[in-house]
Amino acid sequence: MKKQLATLTIALGLFAAGTKLEAQDNMQDNKTSQDGMSDNKMSNGKMSNDKMSGDKMDDAQIVGIVLAADQIDIDYGKVALQKSKDAKVREFAQRMVTDHSAVQKRVIELAGKLGVKAEDSQTSTGLKSGAADITKKLKTLKGKEFDKFYIDNEVSYHKTVTDAVDAVLIPSAQNTELKSALQGAQPLFLTHLEHARSVQSGQGDSMAH
Amino acid sequence: MKKTLIYAYVSFLVLPALASSLTPTPATQKKSPATYKVAIKDFKFQPANLEVEVNDTVVWTNEDIVPHIVAAEKFKSESIDKGESWSLRVKQKGDFPYICRFHPTMKAELIVH
Numbered sequence: 001m002k003k004q005l006a007t008l009t010i011a012l013g014l015f016a017a018g019t020k021l022e023a024q025d026n027m028q029d030n031k032t033s034q035d036g037m038s039d040n041k042m043s044n045g046k047m048s049n050d051k052m053s054g055d056k057m058d059d060a061q062i063v064g065i066v067l068a069a070d071q072i073d074i075d076y077g078k079v080a081l082q083k084s085k086d087a088k089v090r091e092f093a094q095r096m097v098t099d100h101s102a103v104q105k106r107v108i109e110l111a112g113k114l115g116v117k118a119e120d121s122q123t124s125t126g127l128k129s130g131a132a133d134i135t136k137k138l139k140t141l142k143g144k145e146f147d148k149f150y151i152d153n154e155v156s157y158h159k160t161v162t163d164a165v166d167a168v169l170i171p172s173a174q175n176t177e178l179k180s181a182l183q184g185a186q187p188l189f190l191t192h193l194e195h196a197r198s199v200q201s202g203q204g205d206s207m208a209h
Numbered sequence: 210m211k212k213t214l215i216y217a218y219v220s221f222l223v224l225p226a227l228a229s230s231l232t233p234t235p236a237t238q239k240k241s242p243a244t245y246k247v248a249i250k251d252f253k254f255q256p257a258n259l260e261v262e263v264n265d266t267v268v269w270t271n272e273d274i275v276p277h278i279v280a281a282e283k284f285k286s287e288s289i290d291k292g293e294s295w296s297l298r299v300k301q302k303g304d305f306p307y308i309c310r311f312h313p314t315m316k317a318e319l320i321v322h
Contacts, residue, residue: 095311102275102291187252188275194314 057172060119063111065169066182068124069161070104072131073154079138080150088199089147092154096192103185110181151200158193165189242298244268247317249277249289249309254317262322263302270294278310281319285310 073096080093111118134153141149165186173179242264248255250272261267269279271289279286279295283305286295299321309315
């Protein structure tokens with residue numbers, strides 16, 4: 001369990017803060033990291049393994065993490081819809097808002113049914129704190145710089161989330177329905193990751209009408 | 210007696226055979242139109258490749274929690290919400306690759322014979 005929590009810490013710690021650095025790096029050297037798992041980036045995360053090692057993750061905290069992660073991407077998408085003029089970026093952003101809202105609704109309904117009340121944890125608060133920094137950065141950018149930062153961040157974000165869902169959240173979930181819901185949500189996150197990569201590589205959506 | 214037998218032969222064997230040879234019949238029996246189902250589930254079209262014939266109907270049903278749009282160069286659905294279906298009666302032969310308009314990495318193909 002400690003190992004799993006450490007993995008989540010690494011993964012989501014990057015998500016919280018390292019992603020920002022990664023996106024900034026990408027803007028400078030035009031290179032894209034798909035996983036961002038370098039030591040340098042880890043050391044910039046706001047959460048450390050030590051902080052998480054004493055935590056016991058329960059279903060309420062898992063629900064809290066999933067809701068936080070969904071809300072963060074909804075908020076990024078809303079910023080993109082306000083600021084981007086690129087049709088493919090806007091379409092992607094709209095999809096993030098719509099799809100993550102649907103997932104969020106389902107998680108809230110399921111939590112209600114199971115009698116699980118979402119709880120904050122170091123991970124979920126770390127996510128929110130990191131997201132606030134990224135949102136602040138997004139608001140300072142415009143034009144192509146904004147689009148690149150947003151999409152690079154989305155690639156990194158979804159890669160991190162899909163890894164964390166597989167490696168930590170699904171194995172940690174105690175309730176079978178919650179576990180099943182997480183497994184059911186994974187294809188959505190993976191589809192978003194592929195979509196983000198296609199926009200990032202400039203392929204976008206060639207059959208769009 | 211012989212004459213009667215010959216007459217009977219002409220009536221019962223030759224004439225019907227002659228008549229049927231003059232009636233045009235299709236080379237193959239025409240198949241009645243069929244309906245095929247495609248599930249949109251776990252962000253995949255299932256089956257991803259489907260072969261049908263002209264005048265068949267294909268019904269896509271969304272089993273995911275988010276909306277999808279079936280989109281090819283020759284056809285496009287409206288947004289199909291969770292639990293809803295969209296059907297298409299195919300009128301044209303050809304290979305029709307299609308995607309989900311909302312999630313363009315979801316790809317499949319409809320082949321119409």
